[in-house]
Amino acid sequence: MESYSNNPKLFEAYAEILKALGHPIRLCIIRGLLDTGGCNVTKIQDCLDIPQSTISQHLAKLKGAGIIVGDRNGLEITYRVANEKVEKIIKILFDQ
Template sequence: MYNNFEQFQETSDILKALAHPVRLCIVKGLILRGYCNVAFMQEYLHLPQSTVSQHLQKLRNFGIVKTERKGLEVNYTIADDRVRRLIQVFFSEDES
């Protein structure tokens, strides 16, 4: 069997980062929209900007999302295709 658990650390960290309803919603929304800025997420989620930013920072720290700057606007996109596939598996019935 597996006796070297270090190889599972990255996957475990990604799953932990996704293990929050707000972060799941952010990631699913980014998959559906392609990209989004904090102001739109804040309005959609009905949460303070600081709360949305904290969740985005956690997602960035684990390489789940990345930023793209357009002038003064910063948009977030999905950075890891494994996460995209994982979310699609969990929410595939939502898209039928």
């Protein structure tokens, strides 16, 4: 087993990921992005039926944690999960 005791930065990075995932809306967004392969804010808003500004705040938190990325195509940004560890976590949580 690999020793992590001499790398506190690793624990900090993992804790940030878990904090970002620790909200039901963000978990739902991540699951939806994985199920669809990525989508824009409007589609996420339609699925969750919450204000666009709230979606944007959650996306910013996920992006800041390095969990998602946004690919710009003109005025539209398509978000997708860009962290393999998060994909594994979600698959375990939802038994996929």
